[in-house]
Amino acid sequence: MRAIWKGALTFGLVNVPVKVYSATEDHDVPLHQVHAADGGRIRYQRICEIDGEVVPYSEIDRAYDDGERTVILTKDDFASLPSERSREIDVVEFVPSEQVDLLTLDRAYYLEPDSASPKAYVLLRKTLEQTDRTAIVRFSLRQKTRLAALRVRGDVLVLQTLLWADEVREAAFPALDESVKISAKELEMSAALVDSFASDFDPEEFADEYQQELRTLIEAKLEKGDALDTSETFGAQDEGEAGGEVIDLMEALRASVEKSRASREGKTDAAASGSSSKKKADDKPAKKKAAKQEKAS
Template identity: 70%
Template sequence: MRSIWKGAITFGLVNVPVKVYSATEDHDVSLHQVHDKDGGRIRYKRVCELDGEVVEYAHIAKAFDDGERTVVLTDADMALLPAERSREIDVVEFVPSDQVDPIMFEKSYYLEPDSKSVKAYALLRRTLEETDRTAIVKFALRQKTRLGALRVRGDVLMLQSLLWDDEVREAKFPSLDEKVTITDKELQMSQALVASFESDFSPEKFTDDYQEQLRDLIEAKLEKGDALDTAETFGDAAEGDGGGEVLDLMEALRRSVEKNREASKDAPSGGKAAKKPAAKKAPAKKKSA
């Protein structure tokens, strides 16, 4: 991994120099737009609406339009903002970890010690662990002032940018005001269904089926050409389960519990289904000359 930013965690007189790394990555197959007639690449040009000229990136600035006037903001203007120049991850408070609502989490970053001594880093990590606290911080990254949560993941300090409070919408649905009567029997059946699905979360058990099938499709097209029968690659579509039969809640719960119990009986020893072989990866792109 390559660090994307360097700074320091600060609280009180404590200063912990760190390097920042993106903690996640996109695994989607990269696609581009082409002309369906001949496969030619579609390119976009940055054209000025006033003079019709193509504008190079070096001459593109940001602007704000209030409907009547436009204010142009250059890179030099943006660099004057104090938050943009700051290289500090400033701790503003330590809160109980369960008070941070997961809906506020945005982007995750790993923090690596960036000094000869890692003692301050280790001390902060240990303190957060033993007090079960999360540090709420403010920092600036990529021309935005951000709110963040600093917490521990394994042996590493992790920084997660948070949405601002006014960026989280409230959920107000009139349908939820309707009074609903739930019987003890319905609740018991629902709990039995949940119990039949209970497990420890292991993210490695799950794969992105869409991306795997997309890679299979690309590989098949390379081997067979464009005249490709989709069913030949992916098999026949799954059959329906009853042609739109409508079940009441209790019957649906009962059938779900029974179906899951039967599946558990038929599963091989060890309780886990056999893992599918890894899908072939799409061939690497050829570099342009």
């Protein structure tokens, strides 16, 4: 695992240096979108709505729109915020563990001691276990101030982010306002049904059947030869660039737009010639698609 954040966990005068790791990962089969007609990959571009140009990620800022005005916030603006500069996980309070509503639990992270001696880390872990309390903490991660629950899982401290109170919707259903009578016999039979399903929970006994079937389907297609050569799905990209960052593609597209603009302005004959060559190259995929459709019909 790779640490995504490092700093210090603080409560009172105690300082516990820690590294933070994502505690969970996605096990879904990685899929991407393709053109159904020829299997060509679908790419997404960041287009400026004013000039129509493709914008590299390095030139993108964020903004707030109140419906009439737009406030642009630069990377320097975010860096100037106090919470963003903080590298501390501050304990706000210790609460009874049962008071933490499961509905508010969000992403989980492992904390690893990041010092020569893990004594302070172990002390906090044992204290939480002995008191049966959960630490409520504040910290900053990825330009957001987070509220989180710090608890114990085995020998490790786990940080689990919490939804803010206004992020949890109120459950108000008119049907539940009506008075409902449950007889003793109905409650007894329902309890008997629950008892018939009673068991100790073991997550290892459960599996994502959909993902298993999806992998089986993909393997079957591969065995049948029902697949394309991956290099054929990238169009004009060089095979060596196929797995590159999308931002590299954006840079290439932006350079092409600038070259085309220079050609239209008649700056040089060489630029005009380059633009003409690019247009012919751009026409190839369309001609290829038209030929396939004509052949199919």
